[in-house]
Amino acid sequence: MTTVALKPATMAQAITRALRDALAADPSVHVLGEDVGALGGVFRITDGLAAEFGEDRCTDTPLAEAGILGTAVGMAMYGLRPVVEMQFDAFAYPAFEQVVSHVSRMRNRTRGAMPLPITIRVPYGGGIGGVEHHSDSSEAYYMATPGLHVVTPATVADAYGLLRAAIASDDPVVFLEPKRLYWSKDAWNPEEPEAVAPLGRAVVRRPGRSATLITYGPSVPVCLEAAEAARAEGWDLEVVDLRSLVPFDDETVTASVRRTGRAVVVHESTGFGGPGGEIAARVTERCFHYLEAPVLRVAGFDIPYPPPMLERHHLPGVDRILDAVGRLQWEAEN
Amino acid sequence: MTTVALKPATMAQAITRALRDALAADPSVHVLGEDVGALGGVFRITDGLAAEFGEDRCTDTPLAEAGILGTAVGMAMYGLRPVVEMQFDAFAYPAFEQVVSHVSRMRNRTRGAMPLPITIRVPYGGGIGGVEHHSDSSEAYYMATPGLHVVTPATVADAYGLLRAAIASDDPVVFLEPKRLYWSKDAWNPEEPEAVAPLGRAVVRRPGRSATLITYGPSVPVCLEAAEAARAEGWDLEVVDLRSLVPFDDETVTASVRRTGRAVVVHESTGFGGPGGEIAARVTERCFHYLEAPVLRVAGFDIPYPPPMLERHHLPGVDRILDAVGRLQWEAEN
Amino acid sequence: MTVMEQRGAYRPTPPPAWQPRTDPAPLLPDALPHRVLGTEAAAKTDPELLRRLYSHLVRGRRYNAQATALTKQGRLAVYPSSTGQEACEVAAALVLEERDWLFPSYRDTLAAVARGVDPVEALTLLRGDWHTGYDPYAHRVAPLSTPLATQLPHAVGLAHAARLKGDDVVALAMVGDGGTSEGDFHEALNFAAVWQAPVVFLVQNNGFAISVPLAKQTAAPTLAHKAVGYGMPGRLVDGNDAAAVHEVLAEAVRRAREGGGPTLVEAVTYRIDAHTNADDATRYRGEDEVAAWRDHDPILLLERELTERELLDEDAIQAAREDAETMAADLRARMNQDPVLDPMELFAHVYAQPTTQLLEQRAQLQAELDAEAAGPEGAGR
Amino acid sequence: MTVMEQRGAYRPTPPPAWQPRTDPAPLLPDALPHRVLGTEAAAKTDPELLRRLYSHLVRGRRYNAQATALTKQGRLAVYPSSTGQEACEVAAALVLEERDWLFPSYRDTLAAVARGVDPVEALTLLRGDWHTGYDPYAHRVAPLSTPLATQLPHAVGLAHAARLKGDDVVALAMVGDGGTSEGDFHEALNFAAVWQAPVVFLVQNNGFAISVPLAKQTAAPTLAHKAVGYGMPGRLVDGNDAAAVHEVLAEAVRRAREGGGPTLVEAVTYRIDAHTNADDATRYRGEDEVAAWRDHDPILLLERELTERELLDEDAIQAAREDAETMAADLRARMNQDPVLDPMELFAHVYAQPTTQLLEQRAQLQAELDAEAAGPEGAGR
Numbered sequence A, B: 001m002t003t004v005a006l007k008p009a010t011m012a013q014a015i016t017r018a019l020r021d022a023l024a025a026d027p028s029v030h031v032l033g034e035d036v037g038a039l040g041g042v043f044r045i046t047d048g049l050a051a052e053f054g055e056d057r058c059t060d061t062p063l064a065e066a067g068i069l070g071t072a073v074g075m076a077m078y079g080l081r082p083v084v085e086m087q088f089d090a091f092a093y094p095a096f097e098q099v100v101s102h103v104s105r106m107r108n109r110t111r112g113a114m115p116l117p118i119t120i121r122v123p124y125g126g127g128i129g130g131v132e133h134h135s136d137s138s139e140a141y142y143m144a145t146p147g148l149h150v151v152t153p154a155t156v157a158d159a160y161g162l163l164r165a166a167i168a169s170d171d172p173v174v175f176l177e178p179k180r181l182y183w184s185k186d187a188w189n190p191e192e193p194e195a196v197a198p199l200g201r202a203v204v205r206r207p208g209r210s211a212t213l214i215t216y217g218p219s220v221p222v223c224l225e226a227a228e229a230a231r232a233e234g235w236d237l238e239v240v241d242l243r244s245l246v247p248f249d250d251e252t253v254t255a256s257v258r259r260t261g262r263a264v265v266v267h268e269s270t271g272f273g274g275p276g277g278e279i280a281a282r283v284t285e286r287c288f289h290y291l292e293a294p295v296l297r298v299a300g301f302d303i304p305y306p307p308p309m310l311e312r313h314h315l316p317g318v319d320r321i322l323d324a325v326g327r328l329q330w331e332a333e334n
Numbered sequence C, D: 001m002t003v004m005e006q007r008g009a010y011r012p013t014p015p016p017a018w019q020p021r022t023d024p025a026p027l028l029p030d031a032l033p034h035r036v037l038g039t040e041a042a043a044k045t046d047p048e049l050l051r052r053l054y055s056h057l058v059r060g061r062r063y064n065a066q067a068t069a070l071t072k073q074g075r076l077a078v079y080p081s082s083t084g085q086e087a088c089e090v091a092a093a094l095v096l097e098e099r100d101w102l103f104p105s106y107r108d109t110l111a112a113v114a115r116g117v118d119p120v121e122a123l124t125l126l127r128g129d130w131h132t133g134y135d136p137y138a139h140r141v142a143p144l145s146t147p148l149a150t151q152l153p154h155a156v157g158l159a160h161a162a163r164l165k166g167d168d169v170v171a172l173a174m175v176g177d178g179g180t181s182e183g184d185f186h187e188a189l190n191f192a193a194v195w196q197a198p199v200v201f202l203v204q205n206n207g208f209a210i211s212v213p214l215a216k217q218t219a220a221p222t223l224a225h226k227a228v229g230y231g232m233p234g235r236l237v238d239g240n241d242a243a244a245v246h247e248v249l250a251e252a253v254r255r256a257r258e259g260g261g262p263t264l265v266e267a268v269t270y271r272i273d274a275h276t277n278a279d280d281a282t283r284y285r286g287e288d289e290v291a292a293w294r295d296h297d298p299i300l301l302l303e304r305e306l307t308e309r310e311l312l313d314e315d316a317i318q319a320a321r322e323d324a325e326t327m328a329a330d331l332r333a334r335m336n337q338d339p340v341l342d343p344m345e346l347f348a349h350v351y352a353q354p355t356t357q358l359l360e361q362r363a364q365l366q367a368e369l370d371a372e373a374a375g376p377e378g379a380g381r
């Protein structure tokens, strides 16, 4: 293994690179979606792919999300590995029936005979000043649908690694890309990028002893920031980045919470009916006697995503996380 | 108040009656859906309504669920109160974008100027030997969508009362009808049926002291049966029928669990990402120091709904509920 | 000099670079449903093909009757019969090459069987056994699709993929008149036309979507007219004339195979039975309407043609019927055996590898079953 | 005697009771986009209408320019300009009666403004302020619809409801060429035709859906040809000829009002600006294509007509421009004021009555804001 200098790269660049490497490595990989060709997608993630691999490998489709995913199902039936781009979270809803009734069930329906190795890329979440329908956190819908993997990166390296693993997976993967991290930078070595396999492993982003912040995607950097700020309060917070909502890494999460005895789940998605309920419930089931306080949740409010000028009030920020940590019944400590 | 003899009626009859009374009481109520006219719907719920109120009030639509709900949105914009029938749970998915992007958000989008008083009736759940796509429990999708009420009856009287309240509500209501309770009978007085208002109140179906079973819809009778069986084990179980998943009646549920100190959430929907996570999490947040054991969940497995010949293994039954009750750490008692 | 002539500078021109993309005329269907049987064209049809169609129709009719009988005996959970529509079902199956793909809707068990799927395996879903009873790759028959019209984009994607791979494969997708109202129908046809995918869409217009008659489903002149809005040819055919359906489909398949793109075929037919055994058709249609269609029966039409042209004698008719009886007896016998399902299979195919969570749940169910097997004592209660 | 003549018994008949529901011919659009300006028909158009259209076009163009400028100054989050499409935007608004309804897409702020919506309120969404800035009932303009084509069934439902109530109301719904590919387009048109709802569908075919050219969107001869598949008339019009667009829409509105049902109108036009200020149109189209369309500018076409016919002099042109400048200056001034939003409003409109949970969350946010207001000390950290 040669040592190559790490260079700063954005998450967007890593995703583009993952698509390019996947297209180059496997002729059965096909990218399709609205504006993914000449334009390179509205986020420029597919920039250059049509030029390099041809329009048959990176295809501008008609404007119809159910049609995009429905034809991807047929392509997968014939042995291809479609990577579908949904332009924004809320614009994936027209494809919901195809997701739930076919993509997630075809393998099961056919006793394993007809797997559908489809990757559905969905830019999701808020914080980018997007007008209505451009900032939804739709992960709860996919989590509640057995047969799908649901994956979301928080770092540049993971964006590459998880996407390669998603495309290589023989199961359908909903790959949620946190929009507001597209332009976040990390030192990264694009010459030796690695797939993160198997899917389904959480990672401790920051070890700590006082309490665990369980989070994923766009909220990971916020939690890391909160953990730094918490030092001033005397709290040493552990931050677990789930990376994969399905399958769920009970092992890593449970081990962390048993160690710290306290936990807060943090995500942007609305609280009620959102992913945090599942996470808090299963952590509690597994760690009840280790818990000094109930697992708390810091989430978006139970409202439709707000207009840009109000979104900062909705998004879980450092203060709200620290408030929750403060409510973890520290008096019990003594 | 005159005393009228109660007669046995089925839940299906009560729903039909609620629709009929709503149509008669308010000329702005309109029923629409696939086969709701001459046929009376595949479950015969709308039987006789087109004959009595005319095809303009009870309308057979073209076969397109997004179109049905989308036109209902426009009808509601013009001051009507559409009651939409989705033929089966899984056939509501094509309308998902209209549900999430419009039905749930129009009031909020327009600062309250444009409410959408739409009732979406969805026959849901399994246990009727239905082939694939005919037994989904889709409540998690609706629960995760702010702006909707999500309501589901478990008794004949509630089926009437909740549906009348749903139709009268100025907010959109997803009204989930437990298919396998359609033919369940209760003594009921159809001459003096009452709306259950306001929506959002749970009810204790059976008082008990040992532990609380929190449930709704098709699982309510199963829980009541389990509670009876539990007496033999020395457990006196309380059964809370949520009736409304949104809004959620924290007060009733919290009071019950604080009293009993133990709880099991029971539903048919898949466990992971299902309603039980939210319920268990919020009960734990509110009752942590009253709990002798973690709130457990008995739910469908995390699999696509099974074929009829295997469904009994999937559905939460009395034994599985009692097993969970047995795991509520009774040794802590002594 | 007229006003117009004074205006050298700005004669009205069409918008820049504007032109219709296709000549619409060839896309429009014939005014009347295409017929072969009873016309001169019938003489040009290969007698062997007619005989094959005939024996399949007879078998198909018997299959429908047997399956319906099995619902009454509780051996099938539900059966949507294609009685009266056998010409479409059979022609759709026979028109394809082995390498082609068939995308049936939930009503098209018979098409799957005619293509070679084992009759019992084709009924697995409707029996309440596993969702799909056959390996879709064995006969290149996609699973029967219950959510209406959702299978159409699959057919387009598969055909497109085959073309990208350089394979000479055509996909034929079946849908009902009701299904044409779904958004998926629209999106599939549009993708197919834009991609010039080798797909044939066969709409069986059997007059009803459960109880809803065609007039409440569409105001289009015919469903075949929908083709022009996608820039593909629309063909209208008498769906009870097996030779005509076969001819129109064969032409569409040929066109698709040669790179000519998709075709929309509307076959005008009628559902003689109720929607399924659970349906009560008397609620929405009269017996006289059904009777008129019985006179226009696909088997009758073909039998007349074959008999008149002396391509079929009593012996051959008898042989076809006996063959159908054998099939039915075999089906009956096999369907009367209780299928053995393994509850553990519930966890086997959700993912390529079961997740930890599924393994836990699997263990839980196994424990429950073990306890059950051990009897009430063992069950602990 | 021919073979055919021998067959008294079974002459081929169409299937029982079968007949096309409508004569397709009248549904088909003209071969070329309809024009008025520069033709004899122009002389028959009310001069007052032409002058009104003209001043609205000039205003509209200025509005687009001003809004685009505001994005550069950070005063608008995003603006999808309708420069080049003003004839469609304006005609759609002016053709309606006060009691009618307009259903705009996200690009149609201008149509809303031309119908009377306050220019600042029309931009509220795009400013990042509340989702809809105007009361839809004030001018009977539905909220600008971002999810493409989803507003079309709303228009159908509203028109249907009005008709059921006996009200003489027409709904006009706008959608882009890209939007016609969505399932909702299909379902809306089908419902409208089956119900004979008083709706007019106006497709602005501006050549692109973001970067995707029409050829990748459809293979149909024209988008107007889609009408025939629903059994409604399709009209093709030059979308840069304001008089023609107005005429075709007026006819469709009249037809709808008289109970004649829906019409699909395709207006052939061009998006001169990029998709939005955030888009880079050079990635997918050449300047020469844009230049050709600049010569076919809607204002230019109308100005020529009016000048030649001496319906417009320099003074009137000047007046129109000044009026537009006043509007723009006012818009600029008002948009330069920071809107004041109350975070508590986040909880106000989710339901008719906030739930207990929302009240709790509201209290939480209020406490946070109070702490924030009290400064870092007050914040407790």
Ligand SMILES: Cc1ncc(C[n+]2csc(CCOP(=O)(O)OP(=O)(O)O)c2C)c(N)n1
Pocket (backbone or CB within 6 Å): B034, B063, B087, B091, B094, C107, C146, C147, C148, C175, C176, C177, C178, C179, C180, C206, C208, C209, C210, C271, C275
């Ligand atoms: C998306 C969807 N909506 C509703 C249904 C319920 N359903 C099953 S069959 C049917 C009628 C289908 O009519 P048609 O397409 O004409 O086919 P046919 O039954 O006549 O063969 C309906 C509404 C379904 N299966 N899928």
Ligand SMILES: Cc1ncc(C[n+]2csc(CCOP(=O)(O)OP(=O)(O)O)c2C)c(N)n1
Pocket (backbone or CB within 6 Å): A034, A063, A087, A091, A094, D107, D146, D147, D148, D175, D176, D177, D178, D179, D180, D206, D208, D209, D210, D271, D275
């Ligand atoms: C359902 C949905 N999918 C995708 C988008 C993202 N999007 C916004 S505008 C646009 C292109 C629209 O093209 P067209 O319908 O031709 O309208 P135009 O922009 O040309 O006015 C797309 C894909 C959306 N708003 N809604």
Ligand SMILES: [Mg+2]
Pocket (backbone or CB within 6 Å): C176, C177, C178, C204, C205, C206, C207, C208, C209, C210
């Ligand atoms: Mg039909």
Ligand SMILES: [Mg+2]
Pocket (backbone or CB within 6 Å): D176, D177, D178, D204, D205, D206, D207, D208, D209, D210
């Ligand atoms: Mg466009």
